Amino acid sequence: MPTEPTWLSPREDRAWRAFMHAHHQLAVRLRRHLLEDSGLTEADYEILAVLSEHATGSLPARELCALLQWEKSRLSHQTRRMQEHGFIVRETNPADARSSMIRLLPAGRRAIEDAAPQHVRNVRRHFIDLLTPAELDILTALNERILGHLAEDPFPEHSTPDEPALSP
Amino acid sequence: MPTEPTWLSPREDRAWRAFMHAHHQLAVRLRRHLLEDSGLTEADYEILAVLSEHATGSLPARELCALLQWEKSRLSHQTRRMQEHGFIVRETNPADARSSMIRLLPAGRRAIEDAAPQHVRNVRRHFIDLLTPAELDILTALNERILGHLAEDPFPEHSTPDEPALSP
DNA sequence: GGCTCTTGGTTGACGTGTCAACCAGCAGGT
DNA sequence: ACCTGCTGGTTGACACGTCAACCAAGAGCC
Numbered sequence A, B: 001m002p003t004e005p006t007w008l009s010p011r012e013d014r015a016w017r018a019f020m021h022a023h024h025q026l027a028v029r030l031r032r033h034l035l036e037d038s039g040l041t042e043a044d045y046e047i048l049a050v051l052s053e054h055a056t057g058s059l060p061a062r063e064l065c066a067l068l069q070w071e072k073s074r075l076s077h078q079t080r081r082m083q084e085h086g087f088i089v090r091e092t093n094p095a096d097a098r099s100s101m102i103r104l105l106p107a108g109r110r111a112i113e114d115a116a117p118q119h120v121r122n123v124r125r126h127f128i129d130l131l132t133p134a135e136l137d138i139l140t141a142l143n144e145r146i147l148g149h150l151a152e153d154p155f156p157e158h159s160t161p162d163e164p165a166l167s168p
Numbered sequence C: 001g002g003c004t005c006t007t008g009g010t011t012g013a014c015g016t017g018t019c020a021a022c023c024a025g026c027a028g029g030t
Numbered sequence D: 001a002c003c004t005g006c007t008g009g010t011t012g013a014c015a016c017g018t019c020a021a022c023c024a025a026g027a028g029c030c
Helices: A010-038 A042-053 A061-068 A072-084 A106-126 A133-152 B010-038 B042-053 B061-068 B072-084 B106-126 B133-152
Strands: A058-060 A088-092 A100-104 B058-060 B088-092 B100-104
Touching: A010 A042, A010 A106, A010 B010, A010 B133, A042 A058, A042 A061, A042 A072, A042 A100, A042 A106, A058 A061, A061 A072, A061 A100, A072 A088, A106 B133, A133 B010, A133 B106, A133 B133, B010 B042, B010 B106, B042 B058, B042 B061, B042 B072, B042 B100, B042 B106, B058 B061, B061 B072, B061 B100, B072 B088
Parallel strands: none
Antiparallel strands: A058 A100, A088 A100, B058 B100, B088 B100
16 A cells, blocks of 8 residues: 655645745734734733633633633743733732732723724734635634644643652 | 724634634644654754755755745844754855855754654644645635735835934 | 642743844945 | 945844743642
């Protein structure tokens, strides 16, 4: 039987490059627009978007992590910076002394409310408006298939990094 | 006339999230595989791939920049690191004393030749194999449309950063 | 109560990418 | 020749994300 070819065919290669490139270029463009007309980073925006969608404007860090699919250390660094900018505060959770609550401050709410409309316009301009509704649905289906496959085929976990597994 | 809605519809939002997420998750996965089974970074891989495709194994930095669509400073940092790893050397270009040539070293060629087959397998496993040829072509067309739009609608250039435009 | 295990979060170090500044060398005009 | 501008490349400072180590507080069990 023929083994799988080592290389991608020109057509496959083109598909692969287009896929990676399109996303990357689009992400770069949107980041620059966002930063230029609102001073927010993509990371800032994501945090503020999630927080502002929650009535209380306050979430445990753990939940933020889960919603954003971020590593906890990344969230910790990011929230420290945002606290210095006055967008949020980290306060201790009375229900669990280990946990910390991330609370949206007025400055943070103002920032996201100022930034969001223009950002959404840019998403439309560079993505949504280029596709018919049917194409949009196809694209969603294919991308979700890729995501689904990644989810059900997890990365081989790195044999717990904490305990160094020594024999004294 | 109805103005454009400020927010994305649920369907649009889903499409947008799937697009961004699928690419990001896939990129993360491939980076981890690559690093784990060949010790190469994505950036290393890209450089080595381009160099190894050229018969001479040597290119002016400027051309590498253009091929990879990288910033020149990024290339400079990256090539310095890779020179320290012994994958490449930077040598002066006899034809133009400003320019520097990036030359692939044997260790670099060995590295890319060892890494490529497994990397291609991973691209197939997590991307190509999930799609029928027809779907692959559709996806290519849509992604290339997005790329084309970005290309013909360039980011408003930042009023030349170098000259500070002062009035003495 | 004590003992261990787990969970939630922080920190520091490191590799990477971007930006602005800088510098040397080429090119064009006079 | 000279001056001016442009081009190719390097550097340093900074923001970001990942990893491993660490710490403190809960949970489970004797």
